[in-house]
Amino acid sequence: MSELLEAVSRLRADDLPVRGGKVTAYVYDTGRPEVHEAAARVYFEMLETNTLDPTAFPSVVAMEKEVVGQVADVLGGGHGIFTSGGTESIMLAVKAARDSLDVARPSMVVPVTAHPAFHKAAHYLGVSVIQVPVSMETYQVSPDDVAAAITPSTIMVVVSAPSYPQGVIDPIEEVAALAAARGVPCHVDACVGGWLLPWLREAGAPVPPFDLSVPGVTSLSCDLHKFGYAPKGASVVLFADPAMRRKAYFASAAWPGYTVINATVQSSKSAGPLGGAWATMRALGREGYLELGRSTLKAALRLREGLAEVPGLRVLGSPTSSLIAFGASPSSGIDVFVLSDEARRRGWFVQPQLSYAGIPANLHITVTGVTLAGVEELLSVIAESAAAARERGPVEVPEGLVELVETLELDSLDDTAFASLASSVGVDLTGGGQPEMAVVNTILDALPAPKREEILVRFLSMIYT
Known part of the structure; x- marks a missing residue:
């Protein structure tokens, strides 16, 4: 049994943490x-x-x-x-x-x-x-x-x-x-x-x-x-x-x-x-959920308030719930995909969202019951990451690459050839660890939805090959 658990621990070494609130999507934590x-x-x-x-x-x-x-x-x-x-x-x-x-x-x-x-x-x-x-x-x-x-x-x-x-x-x-x-x-x-x-x-x-x-x-x-x-x-x-x-x-x-x-x-x-x-x-009961609701609401309000104070960032819409999306003003010099990578380097996962139907590319945060305890640290990380993203500048995609990808017949490439194409622009999703995704997201964001879907399917196939 101990050997099995040790093996699982090794396999999970590069996973995002499921507790503590530093992953602001995919997982929900009561802090209890x-x-x-x-x-x-x-x-x-x-x-x-x-x-x-x-x-x-x-x-x-x-x-x-x-x-x-x-x-x-x-x-x-x-x-x-x-x-x-x-x-x-x-x-x-x-x-x-x-x-x-x-x-x-x-x-x-x-x-x-x-x-x-x-x-x-x-x-x-x-x-x-x-x-x-x-x-x-x-x-x-x-x-x-x-x-x-x-x-x-x-x-x-x-x-x-x-x-x-x-x-x-x-x-x-x-x-x-x-x-x-x-x-x-x-x-x-x-x-x-x-x-x-x-x-x-x-x-x-x-x-x-x-x-x-x-x-x-x-x-x-x-x-x-x-x-x-x-x-x-x-x-x-x-x-x-x-x-x-x-x-x-x-x-x-x-x-x-x-x-x-x-x-x-x-x-x-x-x-x-x-x-x-x-x-x-049964463990939480009505009062437990209500208490979590109060802390979630307080954290969401503080997060919206704090995001408005970060130069160049803005909350999209007026969210009633505890789901918050924020983007960067065009004149800010902040690439939100780079900001997401910078936050990940600091131990926080903030979820990128591609542009669609006139809605600009942005970042998503799901506020949960545990967020309130770390909301000030999260705001500090976002501010630091925004400053770092401004200093790094937008992702530079090789000239003509987006046009090439848009016209590429992906079915003509096997997974090995697709992996080589991805690697040629610095994208490696097969080496473990927490990869930087700004280049991938920038390329995807420039493509129409059907081509995005083709690319995503090939990425998934490449990861599992």
């Missing part, structure tokens, strides 16, 4: 070790329990009903399914909407700020995506633009609470009302905010109505492995109508084997994540 320990213990107890057949393991049903019931109690009622994450919750919501309306060429209307999980669900389920713009001041979608995009083939409209890129809440009441008037389901993507916004509201934040209590909202996704602080693999999708929830299910009797009825995309899966979520919610 006892809560995470309780979740880990119950996760392990449920590890080998298979959720495939709930009649074989009644504990799965009991835990899921309790977890989903708590989410429904807080988020306006409804009938839910426990899933492996936001992408699966969204996949099921899209499937349920598609199968409920049964149109010939289904499409859904989404803001450009909607999570790519909707594009992924559309790709898998044969649904086309109609994107609508957002305001360059508020980063919210316009109800009029949503209304104009709805057609007889629309099976869903999407709004976010909040959208991940800038942390703002779309005008959910208005969009849900117009969707209902046209007989179209309205899904609220509250994967990030579902288990945060209620506590921020109680802590004093001006959070507008966003959940299933809003007329016209037919489904909602809420991740518990985000601000529910559960181990990864924990989300809930709620449906206002139990008949719509049934449309998310899959059953097959077209074979001579065991009975197949699945509530989720996955069939066999461990009940560990469910047990971890159940334990976390």
